[in-house]
Amino acid sequence: MTSANDLSGPSRAGGSPSRGRRREDAILAVALELVGEVGFDRLSVDAIAARARASKETIYSRWRTKDEIVAEALRRQSEGYAPEAPDTGSLRGDLRKVVDAQAAALGGEGDVSLLSLVGAVRDHPGLRDTVRGHIEHTHAAIGGAVARRAIARGELAAGADVATCMTLALSHLLLSALLGGSVPGHADRDKLVDQVLLPVLASQA
Template sequence: MAILDAALELVGELGYERVTMDGIAARAHASKTTMYRRWPTKAELVADALRRHAQGDAPAVPDSGTLHGDLLATVAEIAETLTGDRGPSLIGLIEAVRDDATLREHVASQVRERSHQVGREICGRAATRGEPVHTDRAEAVLDLAFARLFTATLFDGGRPSLEEQRTLVDTILLPLLTTAPGRAA
């Protein structure tokens, strides 16, 4: 949709704070009335644009055939969203998310809903395949993955390497999902 694309382009070019609804309407050649009917605030419009961009119209959950492979693919997707290789990065919006309560609420909700949905789906598939997995830990483990990748991206100044992503999956995420509490793997 042209309006969402225009919002992403402008956020990438100008930064969230400098983007206006007028600017988005002009870039998209759209009516502000139409925009305000669907998105009452800039924060809601930008959050919707980010969601659509990160997930696409019909988000697919990684399905490699193994829990390990699905976790690796999911971690790579989270890292890409944080660094914004295909548009504005979540890290680049950190001040806007901090300062704009509406944007913060929408982005936080989207991140949690998506990561929880992905976690439930990949763990459910693993259980169906007969892999030993604690499906009840799926949401917490994906929250942990996002937090670790976010922190690494913020403090290291870039996307975690493939080796760092693999280490996160192999030494933290997979053991948490497949090992009984109090037992070594």
């Protein structure tokens, strides 16, 4: 995690922009760390300030609410993010990797759990826009790459829409996790790929 030392109090007039950016990045890193630990609902500005060793005045001078803090943290985290599409050599293998990655994101493996943000995304438009934009960007980039390779191998017809299938898969995983209490396991993810995604894509021929 980025060090949060020397964050108590607002920046002095004339302070360097880079130093101000580092101070903000440290606070935002703490916010995401806490979301991962306690979830968005239990996150508080007090907790962010305490762990980041920053005054609440410093935080409120930049962000008005905790959802603004988390939205900004997610935006900065995705800056320069270039989604990397799997390349297993087969469409099924690529889709399986995609679904595994989506399941990991829902569960928060190594990152903020998408499940922990469901309520916040519903209630806070700014955070919702940030999360939706990140998902759309990821699906378009990865879906496009997977489709191009599958078309080149003769597994898909030109114009096949893998990105939309990725959105379908994420929707299924999210609803299953919300209603079932846990992210679907390997067997259910295999069924999703074999019985839903591959037939949908085949029907686009």
